[in-house]
Structures are given as C-alpha cells and as structure tokens.
Amino acid sequence: MNRRHLVTLKDIARELGISVATVSRALRDTYDVSEETKNSVLTKVKELNYRPNFNAMGLVNHKSHNIAVILPTITNYYFSTVITGIQYTAYKNAYNIILHVTGESPEREITIAKELPLSSIDGVLVSVTSESNKCDHLQEIIDNGVPVVFFDRVAESIKTSKVMQNDYEGAFTAVEHLIKRGYRKIAHISGPFSLAFTKERLRGYLTALKKHKIPFNQNWVIHSEFNQESGGADTYKLLSMRDRPDAIFAVNDRKAVGAILTLKKKGIRIGQEIGVIGFTNDPVSAIISPSLTTVEEPASAIGEKSCELLLKHISKKDFIPEEVILKGKLIARESTSRTS
Amino acid sequence: MNRRHLVTLKDIARELGISVATVSRALRDTYDVSEETKNSVLTKVKELNYRPNFNAMGLVNHKSHNIAVILPTITNYYFSTVITGIQYTAYKNAYNIILHVTGESPEREITIAKELPLSSIDGVLVSVTSESNKCDHLQEIIDNGVPVVFFDRVAESIKTSKVMQNDYEGAFTAVEHLIKRGYRKIAHISGPFSLAFTKERLRGYLTALKKHKIPFNQNWVIHSEFNQESGGADTYKLLSMRDRPDAIFAVNDRKAVGAILTLKKKGIRIGQEIGVIGFTNDPVSAIISPSLTTVEEPASAIGEKSCELLLKHISKKDFIPEEVILKGKLIARESTSRTS
C-alpha cells in the first residue's frame, strides 16, 4: 500500500504518453481535445481512481466549492432542519458545507468570523447569535469580496441577501387565533430583544391586540432566553401576578413547552383556563399533552432558499441583494381549545 | 474595494522589504528568524489582516485541517448532539468539519464516499446507514491512507477505531429494569437488522430474559425502521396479538414515543397495563406524558471521543485501532411505574 500518494494528472499523463494540459482539458470540456484521447483519459481516470485535488484547483481558480455555515446551535429541530435543507441544495450543486457552531456566544461568533479562511470558502451562510454587538466581523467578510447570506436571525444593519419566515405575520396570526378563541388577556413570553425576529414577533403581537382593541399590558411581555427553562420561569412569573393573563403566546415552541409543563405542574387546565400557542412546529408540539397549537416555520425551505441565493451570489458577483420572506402556517391543536 | 485580492505572504514581504520565506518562517516558529523581524512581520500581519491560504498550505503540506463527517441524518437529538461534540473538539484543535448527510440512503453514502476529495481531507468520521451493503467504499478511503473512525453505527467488517455506547449492557439494564418492576411478557420493537447496534441491543434483551428464566417469544421481536411511525405501527401489531405482551422495550426513544402515543390512543394505561422503555434519553422523553423511562446515551461524549481519536490517528499515521465503549445510564420515569 502506497503511503498516501494520491493519483494526479501527471500520473495519468505519463501512463498515456500525453501532456498534463491535455489531461486537464479532457476532464473538463471536450473543447480542444479529440474524442479519442478524451475517452482514453476517462477510462484511465476510472482505472486509477483519480480524484481531483481541490487544493490545487482552489489555488488556481480562486474557487473552493466550500461554503461556511455559521449558526448558534444545531441541537434543535429548527436549525437541524435548516441545515438539512442547506446540505440538500449544496450537495446538488457540488458544494460542501463547513459547519461552525457558535453555541449562542457572540465572542465565539466573532472569532470564527475573524479566522474564516476566506481563500478556501466561496460564500457564507449566517444566522447571528445576537445583533447587539455590532456585526463588523461579518461586514468584513463581505468587504473581502466573499458573499454572505443571512437566514432566520438576520443582521438588519448589513446590506445583503436575507431569508426568513414572516415573523410579523406569523405572530399576528397566532395572537389573532387566540383572540378568536375568546382569550383576552394575552401574555407574550419573548426572546432576547437584540434579535430582529424577536422584535418582529412582538410587533405582530401588538398589532393583533390593537386591531381587536385589546389593551396592552406591559407586564405581560417578558424577554428572556430561548430555552425551555426560561419558558417555565416566565410562566411562573405570569402566574404570580395579581392580574393574571388567560393566554400565553410563546416566541417559540421550546418556551411554550416550558410553559405547558409549568402550567401542568400548577394544576392549571391548559386550553380551558389558559391557552398556549408556540412558534416553529417542533415535532414535540404534537407529542406533548395537551398538544401545542403553533405556527409552522418553513425550516427546510429556508435552508434551501438561502443556499440557492448564496450560490447565485457566488456565480454572479454583482448579484443584487434579495430579501425572501416565507410564510408560516397556523396549526391548531389542543392547547388553545377551550372546550375539551 | 479591491476585487477580492486577499493579502498574501508576498504582500507582507514586499512591504517589509524581506523575502517570502522569512515571512513564512516568522509566522510559524521563531526558529531561524530574529525577534525583531518576527515582530515586524506580526504587526504587519495584523495591519493588513492577513489570513493564510489554506489551499496553498494544503497543497504543500498535504494537510487540510478538514475532517469529513458522514452520517445518516442530523434532525434528531442524538446525532445533532454528537455533531456538537465533534465540532467542539475539532474547533479546539483548529480543525473544520465538513458535513455530509446521507439521509439514510446507502447509495448516497457510497456516492459521497467515492467523491470525497481525499486530498483536502485529513480524516473521516462515519456513522453508516446500513451494514448490509458491503463497506468497500469506506475501506477504500482507508486504503488511500486517510484515517477513518466510526461512531455509533459502526461497520463490523472494517478494522479501524470505533466509538460507541455499550448497547448490549444498556439493553440488558433496560430489560432487567422491566423485569424488576414485575413485567414478564416483554416485547422488543427493534431497528433494521443490518446494523451492529441493533443486534447488540437484541442480544442484551435476550440475555436479560435468559438470566431471569423468562421464555423468549419470537413474535414479540419486531424489526422495522427507526422512526416514530414505525414505533406506532409495531405497537399496533403487538396489541392485536392473541398473546399480548405487558411491556415494550423500544430500540430508541423515537419508537418508544410512537408506542406511547398508540397506547394512549387505544386507552391503555401506560405503566400499569403496559410498561414502555426507550433508549437515548431524547429530551422528548421527559416531556411526553407519561414521561418515558429510558437509557441515556452519552451522545456528546461519543462525538468528542471519536473526534479525539481521529485526530490522534491523523497525527500518528501508525496509530493502533482502538474501540471505545461508553456506558449509558438508566433513567427511570413514569412509563415503567406500575403504581401511580
């Protein structure tokens, strides 16, 4: 067994008695090379199991066929589904994806961005952890000529393509659904204020209240982290208020799940006494009891679309930034049913 | 804005009036270069925001600092947690991970393996989709001198390092737990037979039965897919049998969840009438009602350990294959409680 000498164009050229340049040409287009030699090259390639050296190709072409994906976490339904969507279209177009997980840490996001090997990456797909710290590290990537596309958690201040769900409309639909079901004292357990989509969902919440002439209670809007525990803690706070809400709109399903578990522990009948609605349509929302009404996010489509857009940016350097906003869909389940 | 001319060593050398070789040396070890020039290089690097060209480095060093990860899916708790573990240690050691999702398709796994750019990858981490189709495509990678480490779903026929949980012992513990709780007619809804860990868990199941002198009923072992729907379907089959089991050991939590939902739909009291135990400790097992007893898998540790092992293989080419088997832990919840 040879100590890792991979077959190169030179090997093929030597075996066939032709030049490296001809082999290279034969492997790409039929242009400027006869059918005969092309075929002989192709069979030799199969025989020796030649694999192109992407380092060398990248060096001369300034193309790597890699795209970097930077996101906060992958251990939840939404993001893992988005990645699958990204992977799907990337793979279809012969692109590899290089994964970078920030773990919701802004500092780590900055380090990752600063250290990104721009020379071996054709583009970057980002979902930011927070917008509060300025996004210079991402702007810098763009300034270096590497296209960046945002998905889900976008940076408002940066001018580039963005793909997201319609957070405003989804939230509006969710809250209006609660109102139609007869809930009037609607709380919102929200996410970190630094994120654009948090603000958008809050805006949808407020607009729905206003449209139906329901007074807004500042105390009923709580900002905290995105996880289940925070959802539970927020709910606890709401329950201990003198003026207790009769419905909870959670910024995502994980917080809604936290809310449901807390309500159950407190012996409160969900739906009848307090309605709960989430956002995402995480599979857990169909499994939990009572099942959770939620707004489905088009996670897979967001992944595919953002990757498509990035590839378009890569192929045409002067592509105009585009904002794609995909619609969600209300899925009514038990947690907002008053009769049961 | 320059049209994507990234700063190179040559730029730094020109600005400082020294040679490229010296700059290159200054950036790696202090060896053979004075403190003075080294410092001037370092400040210039900061000033111009130089980033090394990994293509060029890879070309000359035959090192890419990339590792490929090939796995069936990422949209579940177990695998996404494993990846996070991989990512964690890879990042710590300045390695990037390139993600390849097979979507449980053996054909796609083969294509991915055949097309893997061996020249720009230092090692491969694999969890196979199925072992039935021979693993020549993976053996070939090893034959080309690129180290491969298996995790979770290992290929028995290939001689290389493997990291997995103790499936046999975990299954044994699970079934013994059922027996201790008084269940006697224990069914096993299992996974595809082609996978090593399916067989191991089956073996644990059988050994536990034998140890406690419980007769084995062939009809109560059902092989099907890994998802929730299959779990439901399997349970349906079990319920329609004349000799109905009083407990179900599911090969993983997703199938156990399917079982629980079906049992609930049928109005069967879980725990009292039929006990259910899973495997993984997916977060959903704590959320579902009744909560699911399960065997916790050390997903994150598996990711970290397998990556560590791969890095060791990469650094020392003659590293001896190692099999690491991590222990799981029983987590008792409501679904195996007879009194409630």
Place this chain on the structure above:
DNA sequence: TAAAATATCGAGAACGTTATCGCAGTTTTA
C-alpha cells in the same frame, strides 16, 4: 588570528491544477 560554528536570511524548487500562448498538421477558403 585564522578557522569553525552560529544566526539570520534569500533564491528557487515543489505541491497539483488551470490558463495562455504557440506550434505543428489538416482542412477550408478564394
């Protein structure tokens, strides 16, 4: 004080591709 050792650096090749140019033959054009 000459010889030897050391410290610091530069020139040039190499890694495996692709791109540019040019050079023979062969075919087409006028």
Place this chain on the structure above:
DNA sequence: TAAAACTGCGATAACGTTCTCGATATTTTA
C-alpha cells in the same frame, strides 16, 4: 494553389505556500 482558418496538443507560467540549500555576517573557538 497559396492563404487562411481550424484542430489537437505541448510548454510554460501562474496560484500561495513550505522546504531545501546556500550565502552572508557575526560570534565563538583554539
């Protein structure tokens, strides 16, 4: 039938690093 165009191919220079081999200048040794 000479000129022009085309066809197929090879030589060579890039791409941005690192490595090998020397070449100086400085210091140490005997």
